[in-house]
Amino acid sequence: MCLDKMRRFLLLYATQKGQAKAIAEVIVEKAVKYGFFADLHCISESDKYNLKTETAPLVIVVSTTGTGDPPDTARKFVKEIQDKTLPVDFFAHLRYGLLGLGDSEYTYFCNGGKIIDRRLQELGAQHFYDTGHADDCVGLELIVEPWIDGLWAALTKHFMSRRGKEDMSGTLTMASNASLRTGLVEPELLHVESQIQLLRLGDSGRKDSEVLEQNTANSSQSNTLIEDFESSLTCSVPPLSQASLNIPALPPEYLQVHLQEFLGQVESQTSVTSVDSVFQVPISKAVQLTTNDAVKTTLLLELDISKTDISYQPGDAFNVICPNSDTEVQNLLQRLQLTDKKEHCVFLKIRGDTKKKGAVLPQHIPERSSLQFIFTWCLEIQAIPKKAFLRALVDYTSGYAEKRRLQELCSKQGAADYNRFVRDSCVCLVDLLHAFPSCQPPLHLLLEHLPKLQPRPYSCASSSLFHPGKLHFVFNLVEFLSNATTAILRKGVCTGWLARLVAPILQPNTQAPCADGGQALGPEISIYLRTANSFHLPDDPSVPIIMVGPGTGIAPFIGFLQHREKLQEQYPDDNFGAMWLFFGCRHKDKDYLFREELEHFLKSGILTHLKVSFSRDAPVGEEPSAKYVQDNIQLHSKQMARILLLENGYIYVCGDAKNMAKDVNDTLVEIISKEAGVEKLEAMKMLATLKEEKRYLQDIWS
Numbered sequence: 274m275c276l277d278k279m280r281r282f283l284l285l286y287a288t289q290k291g292q293a294k295a296i297a298e299v300i301v302e303k304a305v306k307y308g309f310f311a312d313l314h315c316i317s318e319s320d321k322y323n324l325k326t327e328t329a330p331l332v333i334v335v336s337t338t339g340t341g342d343p344p345d346t347a348r349k350f351v352k353e354i355q356d357k358t359l360p361v362d363f364f365a366h367l368r369y370g371l372l373g374l375g376d377s378e379y380t381y382f383c384n385g386g387k388i389i390d391r392r393l394q395e396l397g398a399q400h401f402y403d404t405g406h407a408d409d410c411v412g413l414e415l416i417v418e419p420w421i422d423g424l425w426a427a428l429t430k431h432f433m434s435r436r437g438k439e440d441m442s443g444t445l446t447m448a449s450n451a452s453l454r455t456g457l458v459e460p461e462l463l464h465v466e467s468q469i470q471l472l473r474l475g476d477s478g479r480k481d482s483e484v485l486e487q488n489t490a491n492s493s494q495s496n497t498l499i500e501d502f503e504s505s506l507t508c509s510v511p512p513l514s515q516a517s518l519n520i521p522a523l524p525p526e527y528l529q530v531h532l533q534e535f536l537g538q539v540e541s542q543t544s545v546t547s548v549d550s551v552f553q554v555p556i557s558k559a560v561q562l563t564t565n566d567a568v569k570t571t572l573l574l575e576l577d578i579s580k581t582d583i584s585y586q587p588g589d590a591f592n593v594i595c596p597n598s599d600t601e602v603q604n605l606l607q608r609l610q611l612t613d614k615k616e617h618c619v620f621l622k623i624r625g626d627t628k629k630k631g632a633v634l635p636q637h638i639p640e641r642s643s644l645q646f647i648f649t650w651c652l653e654i655q656a657i658p659k660k661a662f663l664r665a666l667v668d669y670t671s672g673y674a675e676k677r678r679l680q681e682l683c684s685k686q687g688a689a690d691y692n693r694f695v696r697d698s699c700v701c702l703v704d705l706l707h708a709f710p711s712c713q714p715p716l717h718l719l720l721e722h723l724p725k726l727q728p729r730p731y732s733c734a735s736s737s738l739f740h741p742g743k744l745h746f747v748f749n750l751v752e753f754l755s756n757a758t759t760a761i762l763r764k765g766v767c768t769g770w771l772a773r774l775v776a777p778i779l780q781p782n783t784q785a786p787c788a789d790g791g792q793a794l795g796p797e798i799s800i801y802l803r804t805a806n807s808f809h810l811p812d813d814p815s816v817p818i819i820m821v822g823p824g825t826g827i828a829p830f831i832g833f834l835q836h837r838e839k840l841q842e843q844y845p846d847d848n849f850g851a852m853w854l855f856f857g858c859r860h861k862d863k864d865y866l867f868r869e870e871l872e873h874f875l876k877s878g879i880l881t882h883l884k885v886s887f888s889r890d891a892p893v894g895e896e897p898s899a900k901y902v903q904d905n906i907q908l909h910s911k912q913m914a915r916i917l918l919l920e921n922g923y924i925y926v927c928g929d930a931k932n933m934a935k936d937v938n939d940t941l942v943e944i945i946s947k948e949a950g951v952e953k954l955e956a957m958k959m960l961a962t963l964k965e966e967k968r969y970l971q972d973i974w975s
Contacts, residue, residue: 282329282330287385288315294334297311302628303522334374341381354393364397374409504694505758506694529624532617534617534618540642542596555576567860575744588733592801593728594801595726597650609719611716614644615645654723655766657699662722663682669713670711699755732972736833748825775795830925830927834879855902857887884909886904887900903937914945925972
């Protein structure tokens with residue numbers, strides 16, 4: 274259809290790791306089928322659109338990063354619309370729909386989208402379509418897919434109300450026809466269409482009717498055989514195994530790959546990021562902070578930054594550029610039958626016949642890189658495959674049962690199975706390819722669908738005043754089960770790599786981790802500082818602060834305490850406020866991190882109150898039991914309320930977002946409600962005010 278006959282809408286995305294962009298691109302592809310034209314731009318490309326004069330409907334897809342912030346690409350946009358001098362009718366001409374992406378394990382769920390949504394309404398903009406909040410904790414697609422499906426009717430209604438009903442009958446007819454083609458309605462027709470596709474892959478020497486009869490018989494026999502079995506990644510049971518399926522539209526392929534013998538160029542880890550200030554720094558020390566029989570292994574690494582211009586404050590964070598496991602890369606190459614070409618150089622270009630609108634080369638794949646380098650440093654091969662990827666794999670799977678199962682897993686009817694056997698089981702591409710042997714995807718498909726290998730963030734666990742030229746960080750060695758056809762114990766991409774890297778220089782936990790050593794420097798890693806962080810000590814050192822950090826959440830607070838000690842040495846006559854620390858671990862004798870250091874800070878008066886809870890140790894004496902940090906906070910409710918409500922104090926929470934951070938937040942609401950004598954809703958508002966004033970700060974992760 275000619276563009277001048279299509280209904281245009283402006284589509285903006287604000288992304289941090291590429292998720293919002295990918296969803297926006299899906300909207301672009303589907304828009305054409307419904308008679309619409311999506312004018313797509315990153316929200317940061319303000320030179321390509323103008324909301325002040327925009328008359329078309331606006332659709333925005335926004336992710337959330339950090340502790341509820343809009344993504345980096347949206348910072349300038351948010352700053353501009355938050356200008357207090359803007360009149361309340363500044364965007365009165367705008368009609369918009371917004372899809373927010375987030376994770377409910379974090380306190381500020383979908384807050385990136387909520388910030389933009391709220392401000393647009395304050396400036397007079399109105400919804401033409403209800404806002405959607407997609408939750409990565411349970412699966413973005415549960416909200417994203419129906420939200421996109423409903424967008425077309427909302428756009429149609431908008432254009433009818435704005436421009437009358439002329440020509441809309443044609444648009445509606447086209448939308449109906451497109452629905453049949455894309456499988457968004459009439460599931461029975463889609464089932465027939467999928468059976469026809471399967472027939473085309475059958476024995477070319479037999480009639481379609483014979484193949485259909487045999488497949489139907491095989492299917493009935495299979496269903497009879499598996500009635501006594503439970504479903505798994507590779508097979509299903511009724512009713513799903515007998516259901517007509519509503520599967521997504523096939524994502525258009527857009528990359529053409531050419532492999533050439535390696536040309537001998539130098540490949541650099543730093544080429545995988547667009548950040549300018551990437552530093553290669555040596556690891557000068559590695560210490561195991563836990564005993565060998567602890568539930569989790571915790572390591573402290575010291576980086577020598579003396580020959581760089583890195584400048585950091587306690588509480589800052591930085592990113593580590595890390596590779597995939599060499600073993601997993603080799604397994605993937607072997608399964609793809611590309612081992613003999615792993616050193617070949619990869620050349621990419623956009624396919625001339627692609628139907629993907631605005632197709633561009635992946636920016637995270639450097640030019641003229643070897644195949645092994647790309648799988649090692651550029652692609653997240655441990656990523657859980659999205660439904661669009663599963664849909665693409667269907668067309669490269671020859672086995673009838675395997676093909677049907679992949680269709681089920683990406684279908685709406687198979688959503689529960691997808692969550693159970695793919696998402697919740699941490700299944701990755703290698704698992705899928707081994708579970709479905711007849712699946713033979715081409716290389717270009719993997720480069721199109723595997724996401725960028727993201728750097729991993731870590732909190733600074735030291736003060737540059739205390740350790741000049743050094744930077745410490747702490748992490749648990751991540752291990753998890755990937756349950757495909759068999760359970761496989763995998764290590765975290767970055768923590769597993771770091772543990773292997775420092776194994777030759779690792780010191781046992783009996784060593785004092787804060788003492789600077791003079792040993793030879795170890796292996797180098799590439800890092801860069803993260804921007805826009807407010808998790809810092811107050812400008813006024815006289816105000817009291819509360820620190821809550823169980824496990825490795827204690828990391829930034831070690832930096833706080835080191836910094837405060839040096840400041841008190843430099844300014845002995847200044848007034849320094851009280852410092853409370855709530856720490857928690859499983860066992861006092863196994864994983865009490867920085868125990869000697871904390872006792873030193875307490876003895877010297879830097880740390881005025883140290884409250885530690887041990888969740889797996891039996892209570893000692895007759896004192897009230899405090900199993901978790903929130904229990905200890907509750908035991909000191911009066912002091913907490915006084916610090917936060919009367920003394921202008923600060924509270925910092927660092928660690929697990931899923932349980933600890935929520936529990937601490939709920940405990941604070943209870944304390945404020947009780948001690949201030951207000952209803953729970955009012956206590957929640959008072960806590961929200963602390964957050965707005967940047968006196969309640971969180972550095973949390975899932």
